[in-house]
Every structure is written in structure tokens, then in C-alpha cells.
Amino acid sequence: MSSNRNLKQEINEKLMDETLRGSLNRFAEAYPIARAKAYESVDDIDALRNSVRDMKIATVENLEKIADQFEEQVTKRGGKVFRAKDGDALKEYLFNLCKEKGVKRIAKSKSMATEEIHLNHFLEEKGLHVKETDLGEWIISIAGHKPSHMVMPAIHLDRNQVAKYFSQELNKDIEPDIAYMVQEARIALRDEFLHADMGITGANFGIAENGATGLVTNEGNARLVATLPPIQVVIIGYEKLIPTIKDAVPILRTLPRNATGQLMTSYMSMISGAAPALVKKDGQWVEQEKELHVILFDNGRLKAAKDDKLKQIYQCVRCASCLNVCPVYTLVGGHVYGHIYAGGIGAILTALLNSMDDFKQINEMCIGCRRCTEICPGKIDIPGLIEYLRAKSVEQDGLPFGVKAVFENVLANRKVFHNLLRLASIGQKPFTTGRVIRHLPLFFAGLAADRSLPAVADKPFRDRVKKVTKKIDKPVKRVAFFSGCNIDFIFPETGESVYKVLQDLNMEVVFPEDQSCCGKPVLGMGDHETARKIAKQNIIAFEEAKADYIMFACPTCAETWHLTYVELFKDDPEWSKRVEKLVHNVREFTSFIAGEYDKIGRLTKTTGGQKVTYHDSCHMKRGLNVHTEPRQLLESAPGYDFVEMKDCDKCCGMAGAFGVKYTELSMPILKKKIDNIKDSGAEVIAVACPACMMQIQGGLDKQAPNVKIKHVAEIIAEQIKD
Structure with a gap:
């Protein structure tokens, strides 16, 4: 290579x-x-x-x-x-x-x-x-x-x-x-x-x-x-x-x-x-x-055996099943997605047995869908090891100057980050039709060639909170809502639906104003130092909320809090203790609501109405292990008739920065998802992940405009009378 x-x-x-x-x-x-x-x-x-x-x-x-x-x-x-x-x-x-x-x-x-x-x-x-x-x-x-x-x-x-x-x-x-x-x-x-x-x-x-x-x-x-x-x-x-x-x-x-x-x-x-x-x-x-x-x-194997994380490679039996289910490998094969060994496991082995320079050239092709881990006989966390090696690379060589500047001065600074998003909502108007961007000028044109891009909302969720917050007499629980960037600035209506459902269950809902990005984009690039700064801001904001639960309608954010925040502070006793106390209260919206509805007998199956199918987000199913609960909610939603679609749990091709940097790979993966949605005969595709919502909405707009996309929270909220 x-x-x-x-x-x-x-x-x-x-x-x-x-x-x-x-x-x-x-x-x-x-x-x-x-x-x-x-x-x-x-x-x-x-x-x-x-x-x-x-x-x-x-x-x-x-x-x-x-x-x-x-x-x-x-x-x-x-x-x-x-x-x-x-x-x-x-x-x-x-x-x-x-x-x-x-x-x-x-x-x-x-x-x-x-x-x-x-x-x-x-x-x-x-x-x-x-x-x-x-x-x-x-x-x-x-x-x-x-x-x-x-x-x-x-x-x-x-x-x-x-x-x-x-x-x-x-x-x-x-x-x-x-x-x-x-x-x-x-x-x-x-x-x-x-x-x-x-x-x-x-x-x-x-x-x-x-x-x-x-x-x-x-x-x-x-x-x-x-x-x-x-x-x-x-x-x-x-x-x-x-x-x-x-x-x-x-x-x-x-x-x-x-x-x-x-x-x-x-x-x-x-x-x-x-x-x-x-x-x-x-x-x-x-x-x-x-x-x-x-x-x-040996050739690097004995060194890996002494690393608490990398010794997982010893669990590999060389069956290559990880390649057989990898959406990126299926598109380009091992000569592109590989060095000597192919795919995600190949990227890891390349770092250990060849060089970090060779690893850097192919590691970003891992989409992080975790189908490899789901099927691996040795249960190797391949995406997790790739992120670990990225962090090692950043520790050793640092980030490119431009990326580092954005992370440190924008994503790590909530006010700057949010002000830039507000400006983007104004600057996007010449290219926006409704809630999507259908075309872009010059060398950006390729990004919107086969899918529309999400438009930044005119009014973010944080500016709508007061309007949707109800005073609850004798609330059964106090819930702090972590919106994440996508719900806050792209899909504020989803945030409104979350509030509506929780308040209907007689819960007090609060929105800590100082919350920011969960830090996943930074973590994905291996910058743990900046990620810790972002995490500390969020931890402080939610400590002050003094809530019984911290609610997430984005599985990526929930998983980042639940798993990665703990790992980030494992060597810091003070912050580790603070994180673990909060993480204990983390709840994913659909699984939480399904449990609450089950208690009061609302999970009764219904038939008739619009056909709705469901897409399992990778972080939701294989990260949080949540997949039956969203279906229970959809099956019990009046006015909807739930149907399964083929390959419901295959990645939609978003995967954060991957969907932008590798558009040529993201689009074929998305097309398969859109084809499966159309083949299901559904009029509505339900999701529980805002990132998937962005990707699939963009594909539907160009390829199946008659199919609507909704977050599960919105479908539940429709059943509640104001």
C-alpha cells in the first residue's frame, strides 16, 4: 500500500x-x-x-x-x-x-x-x-x-x-x-x-x-x-x-x-x-x-496481548464473517477496504502488524454499524477497537490543524456552536425548500445529488421549551431532557413530542440550558481530550437539574453518555463518581415509554390505518439493545398498521461524518434502505434516531416523496389530545 x-x-x-x-x-x-x-x-x-x-x-x-x-x-x-x-x-x-x-x-x-x-x-x-x-x-x-x-x-x-x-x-x-x-x-x-x-x-x-x-x-x-x-x-x-x-x-x-x-x-x-x-x-x-x-x-502480537483493549484480537478465529455482513466491504471489497487483512478487523490488524500510517488510510471506512460484533464468534468489539486506535493515533500525532481548531473552538464552546447553527438557519435559505436542502452550489453539489440534506430549523427546540412546558401538579417524576444537536436544531418537533408524551404521563420535564453536543463527533475522530471538556459541561448541566431521569430520544447520545462517558473518566476518581451517578439515571425514550405504557395497559395491538414500518438504528439495536419496545409502541398506535420491512436493522449509511465524507459509499447503502421501505408498502417509516431520520428523509425526498418519516415520539404524541 x-x-x-x-x-x-x-x-x-x-x-x-x-x-x-x-x-x-x-x-x-x-x-x-x-x-x-x-x-x-x-x-x-x-x-x-x-x-x-x-x-x-x-x-x-x-x-x-x-x-x-x-x-x-x-x-x-x-x-x-x-x-x-x-x-x-x-x-x-x-x-x-x-x-x-x-x-x-x-x-x-x-x-x-x-x-x-x-x-x-x-x-x-x-x-x-x-x-x-x-x-x-x-x-x-x-x-x-x-x-x-x-x-x-x-x-x-x-x-x-x-x-x-x-x-x-x-x-x-x-x-x-x-x-x-x-x-x-x-x-x-x-x-x-x-x-x-x-x-x-x-x-x-x-x-x-x-x-x-x-x-x-x-x-x-x-x-x-x-x-x-x-x-x-x-x-x-x-x-x-x-x-x-x-x-x-x-x-x-x-x-x-x-x-x-x-x-x-x-x-x-x-x-x-x-x-x-x-x-x-x-x-x-x-x-x-x-x-x-x-x-x-509475533510481529506485534505479543505487544497486543499486553494491551487491555487490543488483546481482544486474540478472540478472532479468522472466519471473516465480519466481512460477510459489512455494508462497506460488500460495496468495494478487500482490495480497497483493507491492506493485507480486509474490513474492520483488517484495519485493526493493519495497525498492529503493519503500521499506523496504513491504518489511518482505511479506518474511516468502518461505518460503526456493529453488525460485525453482532455476528463475531469471539464477540470482538471491532468498531470500539477502531475508535480506540484512532484515539491512540491522535495522542501520538495530534489532529489536523483545521479539525482541531473546530473541535476546540466550536464544538467545545456551546455558545459559539449554537450561534453558528442559528446563523446557518439564515444562510441556508436560498437553497432550502420546506425543511430540506435539495441543491447546493459549486463543489458542494455532490452532497445533495441523490439525497436532500436536512435544513436547520428556523427556531431551535431550546427556544420552544417554554411554550411546550406545562406545569404539572404533583408530578410522579422529574425528567431532564437531553435533546442532542439534531433534535435541538434540526428536528425540534421531535423534542416537542417527547415533552408532550412525558407530561401526559404526569411527569415534570426540564431542559438544562447549558447542555451541548454529546461529543460523539469528537470521540469518533479520536479526540478524547476535547470530548472530556464537552462531557464535563453536560455533566455539570444535568447535575444542577436534580432529575430522577435523564431522557434521550437519540440513541447515539444515550449510548455516548451511558458507555463512553464512563470510559472517558475511568482514571479520574472525582469525575468518574459524578458520571456513574448520572449514568444510572439515563433512559432511552421508546424503551422507557413502552415500560410506562405497559404498566397502565396502553400496549394493546391495533390494526387498520396507515401502514407504518420501522428502521432499527445501529446505535439503538446493537448499542443499547433496544428493538422490541419501539415495535410495541407502533403496534399499539391507533390509526397505524405496523408491517416489517426487509433488512430493517441494516445501516442506513449515515454514520455521522462518514455520510458526508464518503457520499459515494453512503448513497448505495441508503438506496437499499429506501428500496426496502418502498417494497414494504408502508406509507410511513418510523425511526427512533434523529441521525437516521436525517439520512432517510433525504433519500425519501429524492426517491420516494410519498413516504413520510416520523420519529416514534411523534407517532405516540399524535394520540394525545391537547
Whole structure:
């Protein structure tokens, strides 16, 4: 990857690649169905995932002891172990071994660890014949490509492209028939297995108990590479080590199901010790003593194991399911969204195993939807680790001057920030139609090409509070409302609806005037210092409110308070105590109201009226774990008939700054959402997140103007008589 990589250009090229888009879209559509079917026989999927996570956590806590035991057991069974600190050490050891043993031909099975250090290129430069034998790896090696997926490295190519590469490699016309091409590959690779002096494999796991390495494959090539050549070399990262053979069971139950939707792969090999090898001498096959060399590869892994956050990477089983559900990967593939490893997990591994400079070039492509975490067998918080690494990068190198100036002088200064928004409401008027901006001039035009942008309200919610506040005699609770920037300045009507519903429940509602942005935009960029300043302003404002609850109608703000504020002040005893006291009172609006309505018997299902469907915000469902309550409220709303839509919980493509910076990616994701809304037949799309409301409203305005969008709070408020 070049340091001056033109990411925007690469994105646009891949978006125009119909073959790539077709392959990735077909797989993305088929994968969830295949995975769900594969897990039908598993009684408790979450318990199985917990077993993977807990075993991996326990392993990394005792990594040195387990590594020592693994080495001892490999040695006991006739193997040799070398611990390679980095790629240079690994290459030196391997090349010296080749020279010592007279190795000329090497057969390899798929190993992402060797991709990290470009091992094939190094060995070929030294005059060795190296051949990949995994079908996908062989295809991309003759095509001159890098893997675009950890499990399916050639997923970006179709059969016509593969046939062309086969024809070039085999010097004959190869028809694009898959069965025929597989047969031709089998014939071409057979000699590589039979005449290799050395076989190099990776490993899916290494067992400390008996020194065995496990290989999970569908082609059987790894088993041939491991058994036929007289010298076997296993290259295994420390994160693949597990304590006992029993610990392999949850990996074997989750890895194939998550990777390809299979109950089990075609081949499961466990190799322990240096078994005899068959070699051909003078036309006869004879038994020869086999050598086994196991290279334990560090390259940044041991450092990560000592980091309280980053050691989560040890929970990865390399199933690549995170790529299979990633909306951005599905659009552009791993050659754009990746370095060696692809997707969100690839960005993290890039930072640890390559460089922070390479990480910086791709980390912003993580949309933060958390579908990867929802499906990961090891329950790795991939978006959280990316944000953690961003913060590390900011600590090390700082923010760009312009960004830093905006954060420190605007977002961290409530009065300046709010005054600028008020000015924006005036300056936008030449481009505003109703409540949206449908066009922009000059180089801003692209931002409003396929969606309308939200207009800043003429009168923010904070200026409407007095008008909508009712005096409540003997209130049952005192509630302080945190509006967030979007409700305050874009959707003040949603704030009015929140007040109306809470006051109808005989609650006193107050609005702390000194509240500001929750700080999520700053946190997303990794600027924790400014985020702490913003958080302190909000904490003080809500302490003074002395409320029973702090109410949020924006899940992003609620999650930021509930989780991130606690993390921000974990090393500051005074502020930590103050935060925890407030966080205990944080409530998300729809889940709170559903609970209150349930108490008084208002959650009675209704039918007839306008069809309404619901979009699950990523922060709402996968951050706050709230998804049934909004539906309960919609199902009980008179005048509405609730219907589900396809992929209701897939991201709308907003994701804060992502939706602006990467418009070319945000728009295709939004289009799928709009298509699903239209296909549902709904006349109203309900949301519980103002950010999603901004994005979907903009898409509807350009693509489905007859469909209305409403916050759930507005639909509930409609039922209350003034």
C-alpha cells in the first residue's frame, strides 16, 4: 500500500466494477440464510460464542505459559520450534533452512501470516520455486492480485476472469466451466504436491496440550502440503494457540458456520509430530524421515496481548464473517477496504502488524454499524477497537490543524456552536425548500445529488421549551431532557413530542440550558481530550437539574453518555463518581415509554390505518439493545398498521461524518434502505434516531416523496389530545 494512496479513486473504480459488485452482492444476500440454516442445530448460539470468547480470553491471560507448553510438546514429538519476532527473523530462519536442506521447490497452502510479510515474493527473489495450492490463492497468484477476503481470497473474480487467467497460466484455451477449471487446476497442481521439497502451511489453531496444529479446509490441499513433502513448516501466530484439544471444539463448531455457512468443512486435519514422508527416489516411492518446523510468529502480537483493549484480537478465529455482513466491504471489497487483512478487523490488524500510517488510510471506512460484533464468534468489539486506535493515533500525532481548531473552538464552546447553527438557519435559505436542502452550489453539489440534506430549523427546540412546558401538579417524576444537536436544531418537533408524551404521563420535564453536543463527533475522530471538556459541561448541566431521569430520544447520545462517558473518566476518581451517578439515571425514550405504557395497559395491538414500518438504528439495536419496545409502541398506535420491512436493522449509511465524507459509499447503502421501505408498502417509516431520520428523509425526498418519516415520539404524541 502506498502512503499516497488515492482512496477516493480506488473506491470509485470498485463501485464501477460490475463483476465485483455482483459477486459481493450475491454472497451478501445468500450468506445470512446459509449461516442461519447452519446454526439450526445449535440450541444456544450466544452460549457457544461465549465459550469461544471466554476460552480465548483465558488463553491470552496465560499466553506465555501456553506458548511454552506448546513448544515443549512439539519438541517432545520430534518437531522444532522457532519463535520469530518479526518478518525479517522469520524469512531469515526459513531461507537458512532451505539452504541447509537443499530445498528448491515449495508447496504452500493458504496462510494469511505469510501474506503479512510477502513471504512468497521474498522466496522467489532468492531463486526458489513457490506455488500456492489453495485454489483461490493459486488463482490470485497467477492473476498478480492480493487476497480480497480471508476465507475466499478470489471472491472478487468471476468464472470468465478466472478462465482467462487459467488460459494464460496453462498456455491453452480454458472454457469458463467451473467443474472443468477445477479439474485443470487439480492436474496442474498435482506435480507441485509430489515434487515439493518443502510444504508450508498456516494453522487454524495450535494445541498446547499435545503440540498439534489444526487445519480446516474444503479442498484437502493443506493436508497434502502437510504430509507429502519431506519437510513441513507450520507458520502460526500466537493468537492461534489454545490450551487443550477440547478447546478446539467451539472453534470447530463456529468457524465453518460463520465463514461459509457449513456445518463442517470437507477436511479437518490435526497434525502432531513429525510423521514419515513418502519421497520418490529412482522411480520408487520410499519412506523417509520427515522434518517438522513450527514457527511461532509475533510481529506485534505479543505487544497486543499486553494491551487491555487490543488483546481482544486474540478472540478472532479468522472466519471473516465480519466481512460477510459489512455494508462497506460488500460495496468495494478487500482490495480497497483493507491492506493485507480486509474490513474492520483488517484495519485493526493493519495497525498492529503493519503500521499506523496504513491504518489511518482505511479506518474511516468502518461505518460503526456493529453488525460485525453482532455476528463475531469471539464477540470482538471491532468498531470500539477502531475508535480506540484512532484515539491512540491522535495522542501520538495530534489532529489536523483545521479539525482541531473546530473541535476546540466550536464544538467545545456551546455558545459559539449554537450561534453558528442559528446563523446557518439564515444562510441556508436560498437553497432550502420546506425543511430540506435539495441543491447546493459549486463543489458542494455532490452532497445533495441523490439525497436532500436536512435544513436547520428556523427556531431551535431550546427556544420552544417554554411554550411546550406545562406545569404539572404533583408530578410522579422529574425528567431532564437531553435533546442532542439534531433534535435541538434540526428536528425540534421531535423534542416537542417527547415533552408532550412525558407530561401526559404526569411527569415534570426540564431542559438544562447549558447542555451541548454529546461529543460523539469528537470521540469518533479520536479526540478524547476535547470530548472530556464537552462531557464535563453536560455533566455539570444535568447535575444542577436534580432529575430522577435523564431522557434521550437519540440513541447515539444515550449510548455516548451511558458507555463512553464512563470510559472517558475511568482514571479520574472525582469525575468518574459524578458520571456513574448520572449514568444510572439515563433512559432511552421508546424503551422507557413502552415500560410506562405497559404498566397502565396502553400496549394493546391495533390494526387498520396507515401502514407504518420501522428502521432499527445501529446505535439503538446493537448499542443499547433496544428493538422490541419501539415495535410495541407502533403496534399499539391507533390509526397505524405496523408491517416489517426487509433488512430493517441494516445501516442506513449515515454514520455521522462518514455520510458526508464518503457520499459515494453512503448513497448505495441508503438506496437499499429506501428500496426496502418502498417494497414494504408502508406509507410511513418510523425511526427512533434523529441521525437516521436525517439520512432517510433525504433519500425519501429524492426517491420516494410519498413516504413520510416520523420519529416514534411523534407517532405516540399524535394520540394525545391537547
